[in-house]
Amino acid sequence: MDLLNTLVDKGLRRELPSREEALAVLATSDDDLLDVVAAAGKVRRQWFGRRVKLNYLVNLKSGLCPEDCSYCSQRLGSKAEILKYTWLRPEQASEAAAAGVAGGAKRVCLVASGRGPTDKDVDRVAKTIDAIKADNEDVEVCACLGLLSDGQAERLREAGADAYNHNLNTSEATYGDITTTHTYADRVDTVHKAHAAGLSACSGLIAGMGESDEDLVDVVFGLRELDPDSVPVNFLIPFEGTPLAKEWNLTPQRCLRILAMVRFVCPDVEVRIAGGREVHLRSMQPLALHIANSIFLGDYLTSEGQAGKADLEMIADAGFEVEGTDQVTLPGHRGGGAGCGSGATDGCGPGGVCGSHESGEAAQVAEGAEARTDLVAVRRRGAGTDLAPNA
Numbered sequence: 001m002d003l004l005n006t007l008v009d010k011g012l013r014r015e016l017p018s019r020e021e022a023l024a025v026l027a028t029s030d031d032d033l034l035d036v037v038a039a040a041g042k043v044r045r046q047w048f049g050r051r052v053k054l055n056y057l058v059n060l061k062s063g064l065c066p067e068d069c070s071y072c073s074q075r076l077g078s079k080a081e082i083l084k085y086t087w088l089r090p091e092q093a094s095e096a097a098a099a100g101v102a103g104g105a106k107r108v109c110l111v112a113s114g115r116g117p118t119d120k121d122v123d124r125v126a127k128t129i130d131a132i133k134a135d136n137e138d139v140e141v142c143a144c145l146g147l148l149s150d151g152q153a154e155r156l157r158e159a160g161a162d163a164y165n166h167n168l169n170t171s172e173a174t175y176g177d178i179t180t181t182h183t184y185a186d187r188v189d190t191v192h193k194a195h196a197a198g199l200s201a202c203s204g205l206i207a208g209m210g211e212s213d214e215d216l217v218d219v220v221f222g223l224r225e226l227d228p229d230s231v232p233v234n235f236l237i238p239f240e241g242t243p244l245a246k247e248w249n250l251t252p253q254r255c256l257r258i259l260a261m262v263r264f265v266c267p268d269v270e271v272r273i274a275g276g277r278e279v280h281l282r283s284m285q286p287l288a289l290h291i292a293n294s295i296f297l298g299d300y301l302t303s304e305g306q307a308g309k310a311d312l313e314m315i316a317d318a319g320f321e322v323e324g325t326d327q328v329t330l331p332g333h334r335g336g337g338a339g340c341g342s343g344a345t346d347g348c349g350p351g352g353v354c355g356s357h358e359s360g361e362a363a364q365v366a367e368g369a370e371a372r373t374d375l376v377a378v379r380r381r382g383a384g385t386d387l388a389p390n391a
């Protein structure tokens with residue numbers, strides 16, 4: 001297929017595909033799906049070999065957010081029955097992080113709900129980073145605290161944060177349909193602030209919110225312009241109790257095409273499969289590893305993932321290896337630093353698709369998609385509970 005040969009050549013040269021080529025990937029047929037995965041896999045292996053980076057989410061503060069992001073189970077007015085708690089103490093967060101590190105994670109993502117941190121919150125997170133690094137010297141720490149004010153990114157960098165996550169989520173044109181309490185430009189500004197402070201920028205998207213192919217291409221091209229080190233790709237978890245609860249728009253095949261498009265547009269960037277991996281890719285998760293080079297281990301912010309042990313078995317069975325702390329994530333021309341990529345679609349973070357559903361109404365299931373509410377489990381273990389975390 002000429003399209004795929006062209007995209008592989010461009011990906012190996014780190015050359016930006018055209019918008020038409022990116023759209024064409026999303027429009028490929030199921031008959032071409034394995035060819036699409038194989039082509040994206042060639043680009044993935046060029047820059048990341050067969051390594052899979054594991055990341056671990058710690059939800060420092062859950063729920064009760066004043067913002068109205070419609071995909072988020074922690075939003076203002078959310079009726080999703082998620083865990084709600086205020087800031088974890090540094091030692092509690094460190095304990096949660098240690099479980100992820102013991103499970104094989106090389107990055108810990110510290111996420112807090114809310115519009116953005118106060119300076120006091122940043123001090124609190126600085127103490128948490130200290131506590132985590134005291135126990136696990138080599139671990140990378142990514143903070144995800146919402147919109148940053150002047151000076152806060154620098155303070156986090158001084159405190160030892162390696163990266164900062166703030167997702168664009170969707171295209172500029174549709175941003176106002178998803179959230180009214182802040183803008184796409186606000187989000188871009190925070191990614192710039194993270195960059196300017198010397199933090200590895202992590203910024204990604206949420207697919208499955210009813211957006212068009214053009215919207216998906218727009219947001220991915222917007223990300224490429226911001227040049228983050230990592231791009232988490234979330235697949236909407238339509239949580240009961242949120243405005244997007246009925247949006248079941250994704251099939252495993254569609255998820256694979258979206259991941260491939262992201263890989264072609266951002267060939268040498270850490271592409272992370274984030275929230276919604278188990279719900280939407282389902283038994284196709286191993287194929288997605290041929291495209292993405294990073295996943296979250298264990299649970300997400302407000303929903304449960306598959307068992308950490310199952311993640312590790314899947315990686316080994318698919319012929320990949322978990323990236324060690326002695327291995328550099330990014331290719332040398334990107335500085336070889338730590339790619340970020342929070343992947344939470346259940347909230348602010350890179351792994352927190354906040355899903356919800358309006359009770360009593362039938363789901364509007366897109367053609368070919370299935371409303372797999374049976375696969376959505378609200379997180380009831382780990383941070384903020386007395387139960388052991390999944391790692």
Ligand code: SF4
Pocket residue numbers: 065066067068069072073074075076112113114115146346347348349354
């Ligand atoms: S995504 Fe973040 S800012 Fe938006 S409602 Fe959820 S927790 Fe609040």
